[in-house]
Amino acid sequence: MTEIAQNSGAVMAPEVLRVQGLTVSVRSEAGDSPLVQDLSFSLRRGETLAIAGESGSGKSITSLAIMGLLPPPAVRVTAGSVHLGATELTSLPEAQMRSLRGARIAMIFQEPMTSLNPVLTVGAQLTEAIRAHTGASRAEARVQALAALQAVRLSQPERRLQQYPHELSGGMRQRVMIAMALALRPEVLIADEPTTALDVTVQREVLDLLRDLQRDLGTAIILITHDMGVVAEMADRVIVMKSGRAVEEASTAQIFSAPREVYTQDLLAAVPRMGAGKPRDAVGSEVIASLRDVVVRFPLKGGMLGRTTAQVHAVEQVSFDIRRGETFALVGESGCGKSTIAKAMVGLVPHQGRIEIAGQALEGLDRAGTKALRRRVQMVFQDPMAALDPRMTVGDLIAEPLVIHGIGSAVEQRAQAADLMARVGLTADQLDRYPHEFSGGQRQRICIARALALQPDLIIADESVSALDVSVQARVLDLLQALQREFGIAFLFISHDMAVVENISDRVAVMYLGQIVEMGSRAQVFGNPQHAYTRRLIEAVPVPDPSFVRTPAPRLAGEVPSPVHALGQGPVRAQLRDIGAGHLVAL
Amino acid sequence: MLGYVLRRLIQSALILLGVAFITFFLLFVLPADPVRQIAGRSATPETVENIRQQLGLDQPFLVQFGRYLGGLVQGDLGRSYLQKSEVSVLIASRLPATLLLMVAAIFCELLIGLSMGILAALRRDRFTDQALMMTSFVTVSAPQFVVSLLMLYVFAVKLGWFPIGGYGTFAHLVLPAITLGILGSGWYSRMMRSSMIDVMRTDYIRTARAKGLSRTRVVLGHALPNAILPIIAMIGIDIGVFMGGIVVVESVFGWPGIGQLAWQAIQRIDIPIIMGVTLISAVAIVLGNLLADLIAPFIDPRIKLK
Numbered sequence: 001m002t003e004i005a006q007n008s009g010a011v012m013a014p015e016v017l018r019v020q021g022l023t024v025s026v027r028s029e030a031g032d033s034p035l036v037q038d039l040s041f042s043l044r045r046g047e048t049l050a051i052a053g054e055s056g057s058g059k060s061i062t063s064l065a066i067m068g069l070l071p072p073p074a075v076r077v078t079a080g081s082v083h084l085g086a087t088e089l090t091s092l093p094e095a096q097m098r099s100l101r102g103a104r105i106a107m108i109f110q111e112p113m114t115s116l117n118p119v120l121t122v123g124a125q126l127t128e129a130i131r132a133h134t135g136a137s138r139a140e141a142r143v144q145a146l147a148a149l150q151a152v153r154l155s156q157p158e159r160r161l162q163q164y165p166h167e168l169s170g171g172m173r174q175r176v177m178i179a180m181a182l183a184l185r186p187e188v189l190i191a192d193e194p195t196t197a198l199d200v201t202v203q204r205e206v207l208d209l210l211r212d213l214q215r216d217l218g219t220a221i222i223l224i225t226h227d228m229g230v231v232a233e234m235a236d237r238v239i240v241m242k243s244g245r246a247v248e249e250a251s252t253a254q255i256f257s258a259p260r261e262v263y264t265q266d267l268l269a270a271v272p273r274m275g276a277g278k279p280r281d282a283v284g285s286e287v288i289a290s291l292r293d294v295v296v297r298f299p300l301k302g303g304m305l306g307r308t309t310a311q312v313h314a315v316e317q318v319s320f321d322i323r324r325g326e327t328f329a330l331v332g333e334s335g336c337g338k339s340t341i342a343k344a345m346v347g348l349v350p351h352q353g354r355i356e357i358a359g360q361a362l363e364g365l366d367r368a369g370t371k372a373l374r375r376r377v378q379m380v381f382q383d384p385m386a387a388l389d390p391r392m393t394v395g396d397l398i399a400e401p402l403v404i405h406g407i408g409s410a411v412e413q414r415a416q417a418a419d420l421m422a423r424v425g426l427t428a429d430q431l432d433r434y435p436h437e438f439s440g441g442q443r444q445r446i447c448i449a450r451a452l453a454l455q456p457d458l459i460i461a462d463e464s465v466s467a468l469d470v471s472v473q474a475r476v477l478d479l480l481q482a483l484q485r486e487f488g489i490a491f492l493f494i495s496h497d498m499a500v501v502e503n504i505s506d507r508v509a510v511m512y513l514g515q516i517v518e519m520g521s522r523a524q525v526f527g528n529p530q531h532a533y534t535r536r537l538i539e540a541v542p543v544p545d546p547s548f549v550r551t552p553a554p555r556l557a558g559e560v561p562s563p564v565h566a567l568g569q570g571p572v573r574a575q576l577r578d579i580g581a582g583h584l585v586a587l
Numbered sequence: 588m589l590g591y592v593l594r595r596l597i598q599s600a601l602i603l604l605g606v607a608f609i610t611f612f613l614l615f616v617l618p619a620d621p622v623r624q625i626a627g628r629s630a631t632p633e634t635v636e637n638i639r640q641q642l643g644l645d646q647p648f649l650v651q652f653g654r655y656l657g658g659l660v661q662g663d664l665g666r667s668y669l670q671k672s673e674v675s676v677l678i679a680s681r682l683p684a685t686l687l688l689m690v691a692a693i694f695c696e697l698l699i700g701l702s703m704g705i706l707a708a709l710r711r712d713r714f715t716d717q718a719l720m721m722t723s724f725v726t727v728s729a730p731q732f733v734v735s736l737l738m739l740y741v742f743a744v745k746l747g748w749f750p751i752g753g754y755g756t757f758a759h760l761v762l763p764a765i766t767l768g769i770l771g772s773g774w775y776s777r778m779m780r781s782s783m784i785d786v787m788r789t790d791y792i793r794t795a796r797a798k799g800l801s802r803t804r805v806v807l808g809h810a811l812p813n814a815i816l817p818i819i820a821m822i823g824i825d826i827g828v829f830m831g832g833i834v835v836v837e838s839v840f841g842w843p844g845i846g847q848l849a850w851q852a853i854q855r856i857d858i859p860i861i862m863g864v865t866l867i868s869a870v871a872i873v874l875g876n877l878l879a880d881l882i883a884p885f886i887d888p889r890i891k892l893k
Contacts, residue, residue, distance in 0.1 A: 098801065102798040103799060109790060116794065118791070128804070
């Protein structure tokens with residue numbers, strides 16, 4: 001331990017937190033089963049310790065155990081100790097623990113959208129935290145709250161105090177959470193996946209902010225994350241956890257350059273890296289899907305009579321082609337319209353312009369025509385648990401598209417479901433099980449099998465691997481590519497993850513506020529990004545390499561402009577220009 | 588906001604028109620004859636026919652209904668067949684008593700129901716929770732007249748803490764209000780319990796605890812305002828259920844409200860009074876719902892009235 005501390009900093013900063021032999025168990029009828037086992041580490045002032053691991057590794061339980069927020073009575077600390085300075089936390093009475101929480105040890109969470117109370121103003125939530133620990137008057141607390149909001153570089157801090165959480169964007173809410181956590185200058189800040197739910201450029205801003213605040217305040221940070229890119233950029237030391245145990249602990253440089261354990265090596269190998277994409281087979285020339293000047297707008301009603309007063313310009317004049325066997329990626333941040341395009345392509349939202357699937361126009365089709373067309377396009381969604389009916393067996397789920405389209409007898413349908421299961425790497429004897437009996441990655445395989453049932457020409461994968469752990473993600477991506485080679489399926493791959501897109505796509509379109517701002521082959525867009533927004537997206541991606549030196553950029557706190565325009569008005573249309581070999585860039 | 592209220596009031600007028608039509612129709616097809624009630628058993632067929640013509644009850648349904656509506660838009664609820672007095676005067680003389688009882692009873696309902704629900708949610712799956720939910724089940728299933736009589740017997744007759752019946756002082760109000768409160772609290776406690784359990788699981792409650800707030804502050808300051816939202820919508824609906832329950836309770840406690848008036852009118856098929864009380868109840872329900880919808884945005888800023 002001393003050796004590591006010397007590696008990470010020349011001067012030994014004082015130790016603020018020491019965890020020894022921490023064991024957390026869940027009580028069940030079968031007795032206690034451990035969620036975290038014999039975990040030990042220490043944390044020094046100003047240091048960042050990353051706890052990395054995949055889902056179920058016990059990293060979040062560890063943070064809740066330190067905070068004394070484990071869900072009672074089932075989950076509790078059964079052995080070990082946590083020392084904050086000289087105070088032992090696990091045996092501390094609740095009243096004393098409460099006075100430390102938020103004052104000396106604070107926490108920020110993954111979901112900024114749900115972590116703030118929707119019915120209280122930002123100001124009320126900030127000041128009550130301050131007043132609970134300092135006994136400051138309302139006016140004094142307000143002054144401190146204002147200073148805290150300024151420290152997290154939130155624009156118009158006075159106005160923010162009066163606003164409710166739903167009036168702020170995800171990035172702004174996470175800044176409020178950070179302001180709340182750091183307002184009382186705690187010694188330790190636990191950040192549990194603080195940027196996982198945020199867009200990549202917002203993630204960049206929040207990570208920069210955390211680093212700046214840490215430098216100013218000397219806060220020790222425990223960063224809990226599954227993202228090795230974030231680890232590489234933020235942490236001094238790393239603990240890799242698996243199934244409740246620490247697999248490896250080392251300095252960040254050491255973990256990335258010379259991981260000792262096999263699990264760590266596998267984990268790092270599975271991380272998608274920019275520039276690691278393999279060369280891909282040539283794609284066919286047959287156009288499977290063709291979009292011309294597609295526009296999707298949603299009306300906003302208002303006034304006494306509920307007339308349309310404004311429109312959300314979700315998709316504006318989008319045109320592209322997808323060919324047989326091709327993976328076409330749409331990238332962009334939340335709200336850019338990429339999922340709306342997918343919905344328009346299967347006829348789930350009304351559109352203007354022209355969409356053709358396999359030469360057949362989508363416009364003006366009757367019910368039967370739409371149904372027939374849907375056989376050719378299938379979708380795989382982000383959350384496999386939500387996309388599978390929990391009360392149907394996997395066999396019924398996979399055979400359902402065949403039933404709907406009346407293909408084959410019941411026996412044939414079942415035989416085909418068994419085939420498909422085998423095709424996606426599951427076994428036919430699992431057909432009678434229910435979705436909850438499978439892991440997240442297996443569930444996504446079931447969704448893929450279901451999408452394959454109708455032998456579609458095009459599969460739309462809307463953030464299909466975003467919710468999966470990296471090792472699972474890598475295997476699902478391999479499966480998708482193998483299926484593509486075998487069946488010649490075209491993929492429309494919608495993602496916010498630039499590294500994944502870079503690894504698997506043939507062509508890429510970058511979307512911003514409903515419009516395509518850059519489109520071209522993978523090599524063109526990633527190798528020679530021309531549009532400022534594309535560059536910003538690529539540069540914001542955390543690099544899983546601690547030796548990577550980021551060129552200092554100005555700290556941004558910008559907000560994406562609104563796609564809402566008054567009736568009759570609209571956004572400025574981006575004119576795409578070919579700068580050579582089909583590489584289109586908005587002027 | 589003003590536009591919203593205006594639109595809702597127009598909707599309400601349509602609802603009331605529907606209620607008036609259905610009630611009037613049901614009374615029209617009722618086999619019992621109001622004229623026989625008025626004339627008495629010994630009356631000759633001529634007298635009966637005379638009275639029928641006087642009251643216009645010999646006319647076709649739509650004519651009768653049209654006449655009634657004509658009076659209604661002028662604020663005329665008609666005259667009672669038997670009490671020889673304007674229905675509006677009868678109702679106006681009794682409405683204050685009912686409104687007083689209603690406000691007091693809803694207060695009791697919420698006080699008992701919400702505190703039971705909160706307590707059960709915080710002690711979930713433990714003895715307190717099970718005991719409270721058992722109690723709420725009993726209050727939901729117990730017949731109104733049984734509970735009313737039991738309360739009357741124990742607290743008025745045996746213990747003599749409160750008057751046996753009547754109207755006038757605060758002491759008269761206590762027993763009927765608490766009885767109605769107990770009867771209505773079961774639904775509220777169950778709903779509050781599940782609402783509270785959901786809210787206590789949310790991320791923002793975890794955030795509040797991570798800030799180091801006291802348990803009281805977490806529960807009352809953060810959880811309650813969120814958990815109470817579905818309850819507020821329920822109060823509006825509850826007024827309807829309440830109007831049904833008040834008939835029995837007013838009769839048992841001798842409370843001179845419109846419930847008692849309605850009870851007497853139904854026994855004697857006094858159509859104008861039945862119509863009047865039904866419409867007044869409908870107005871109360873409609874206004875109660877409107878009020879609940881208007882209160883909600885003050886608690887949850889995300890709710891926008893459209």
